[in-house]
Amino acid sequence: MLDIRIPIAALFIVVGVLLVGYGFVVPTAVDVPLNGTTYSFNLNRDWGAIIFLFGIFMGTLVKMDKAKPSK
Amino acid sequence: MATSAAQIGWIDYVIIGVYFVFVIGIGYVLKGKMKSSEDFFLSGHNIPSWVTGLAFLSANLGAIEVMGMAANAAQYGVMTAHFYWIGAIPAMVFLAVFMMPFYYGSKVRSVPEYLKMRFNEPTRALNAISFAVMTVLMSGINLYAMALVFKLLLNWSIDASIFAAAGVVLAYTYMGGLTSSIYNEVMQFFLIVFGLLPISIIGLCKVGGWAGLCEKLKEPAFAHLWMHAGTSANPMGVDWIAICSGLGFVLSFGYWCTDFLVIQRALAAESLPAAQRTPLIAAFPKVLFPALTVLPGLIALVLIPGLGSNNEGMRYDMALPLLLPMMYPSGMLGVGLTAMLASFMSGMAGNVTAFNTVWTYDLYQSYIRPNQSDQHYLWMGKVATAVGILISIATAYIAMGFPSIMDYMQNIFSFFNAPLFATFLLGMFWKRTTPWAAFFGLVIGTLTAILHFYVLTGHEPFVYTSVMAGNFWRSTFAWLACFISTIVISFFTKPKPEEELEGLVWGKPKEVSTEVLVWYKRPGILAIIILVFTIALNFLFW
Numbered sequence: 001m002l003d004i005r006i007p008i009a010a011l012f013i014v015v016g017v018l019l020v021g022y023g024f025v026v027p028t029a030v031d032v033p034l035n036g037t038t039y040s041f042n043l044n045r046d047w048g049a050i051i052f053l054f055g056i057f058m059g060t061l062v063k064m065d066k067a068k069p070s071k
Numbered sequence: 072m073a074t075s076a077a078q079i080g081w082i083d084y085v086i087i088g089v090y091f092v093f094v095i096g097i098g099y100v101l102k103g104k105m106k107s108s109e110d111f112f113l114s115g116h117n118i119p120s121w122v123t124g125l126a127f128l129s130a131n132l133g134a135i136e137v138m139g140m141a142a143n144a145a146q147y148g149v150m151t152a153h154f155y156w157i158g159a160i161p162a163m164v165f166l167a168v169f170m171m172p173f174y175y176g177s178k179v180r181s182v183p184e185y186l187k188m189r190f191n192e193p194t195r196a197l198n199a200i201s202f203a204v205m206t207v208l209m210s211g212i213n214l215y216a217m218a219l220v221f222k223l224l225l226n227w228s229i230d231a232s233i234f235a236a237a238g239v240v241l242a243y244t245y246m247g248g249l250t251s252s253i254y255n256e257v258m259q260f261f262l263i264v265f266g267l268l269p270i271s272i273i274g275l276c277k278v279g280g281w282a283g284l285c286e287k288l289k290e291p292a293f294a295h296l297w298m299h300a301g302t303s304a305n306p307m308g309v310d311w312i313a314i315c316s317g318l319g320f321v322l323s324f325g326y327w328c329t330d331f332l333v334i335q336r337a338l339a340a341e342s343l344p345a346a347q348r349t350p351l352i353a354a355f356p357k358v359l360f361p362a363l364t365v366l367p368g369l370i371a372l373v374l375i376p377g378l379g380s381n382n383e384g385m386r387y388d389m390a391l392p393l394l395l396p397m398m399y400p401s402g403m404l405g406v407g408l409t410a411m412l413a414s415f416m417s418g419m420a421g422n423v424t425a426f427n428t429v430w431t432y433d434l435y436q437s438y439i440r441p442n443q444s445d446q447h448y449l450w451m452g453k454v455a456t457a458v459g460i461l462i463s464i465a466t467a468y469i470a471m472g473f474p475s476i477m478d479y480m481q482n483i484f485s486f487f488n489a490p491l492f493a494t495f496l497l498g499m500f501w502k503r504t505t506p507w508a509a510f511f512g513l514v515i516g517t518l519t520a521i522l523h524f525y526v527l528t529g530h531e532p533f534v535y536t537s538v539m540a541g542n543f544w545r546s547t548f549a550w551l552a553c554f555i556s557t558i559v560i561s562f563f564t565k566p567k568p569e570e571e572l573e574g575l576v577w578g579k580p581k582e583v584s585t586e587v588l589v590w591y592k593r594p595g596i597l598a599i600i601i602l603v604f605t606i607a608l609n610f611l612f613w
Contacts, residue, residue: 002100004122004254008261011093015086019402022082028400032276043269044402051265051406 009059016052083405098243108448111248120345124352127336129256133418141391144368147307148293157319162327163350175346182331183433191506199433210422211466217415252424259413266410274370296612308537317543321550325492332425347594427455489546490516490553508560516553
């Protein structure tokens, strides 16, 4: 049966790359006030990177399971 | 750097398109694995518990959860979290620890089939028919909610949205059956979390943190869970008795412990301990989900002036969708919209896969065409999937006639699920409960709910300060009517012989699991951890 982590990893890597790429090409600031200071974030780039890393994490779990000797 | 943009752009369409490719792709990959009806309807009983657990959660994570709970939070405040911390977690724990051994251990393929084994054919038929009707009615809500969001945010045609989403769900459930639905639900779970979490984080910063949010809420009672529940003079209009009996007991246990939509996910697990862990694994993210639904509803109440007005685009149901373009630039907007699409589609697919199983096994195979080949029932399951989706399209238009998603849903639940929980409670834990008592008890309970809704509500003493209060009390009355009448009729009718109750009733176990599990896989330990955490949250938001 298909390991569901594979499509999850692929989807999140693709979406992450799209967002990070778009964030660099069309930088858009999101202002977030915190403790009296306003911070500007490139949300597409930053959250896209988190989404990408989650995809890599899922893919790594699949790789690690495949590397384990079967019982 | 340009400032935040709210218009949908090409990148958003690309992200939505990529998502569609993946969901249909999963169905396509699984198509070749669907060799028997058991593969199609029950995933061959070989799915790991973390997958069934997240699917258990996501099947319930449709429009009602995502849009409805945010809307409720904007309307009723933090008390909406009762739907999670008293209205879900205890029932999920009860299902895992006490009821799952009967469902999984008796090897039933559906909830109505359990009723047949425990009681008789008429009880199964009654439940199968009412469940089939309920699932297609519920399924339509998701289509309607999705179409409404995309119409108001993006000006997409309502009809085109309904047919496009129905087409995608049809494609992957038709090809891959329950497995495809479960796999997509897991993927959708992560999309929903990653697509909606930044709204809560950014929104909370914008309103000055939790303390700032509480200060800005129009009533202090909006920020408390129990403090104002001593009487019904609170935003929800219900006192603690109605919350505990209507929501905490009848509605939540009626839904989480008897609704085949969620139980089907646990039945797909690879073993009994895995099936027991399924609701518990779901409970851990579930207990934190108010951060993605209730919190944005409260933030929307503060940041969106005029929310809740009569204007269609400003109704409470739009609380969360309206935050998307406020918080996200193009790009993340696509992720947020995909998260909402994912929630609507997982909610719909969950209903459709439960419908096709109950239709095929409990109605078609039992009463219309028994003794056919397995391939015939596999074919019928696929036909039922297509027909279920067509009926869902029709019910989407029925749902449009109701003032809010929540009103529509609670109506349906109070009619069907509330009395059913009384039948299950007695059936599983009192072996004297007789088959005919179960049947007539269910009929009486459902009729009580109908009588309460259509005749009594609005007349003294059945006058309620909110629609929600009416829902909670109607559920309590329906449950009580079913519970009492089932007990009374049981004393006048013949029970089943005890040897036929093996594995179906408390105290008559069929098999006892001797598997030794590490602590984090033991249902009892997981149940205690989640209950302690839930109690702590109740105190924290008192």
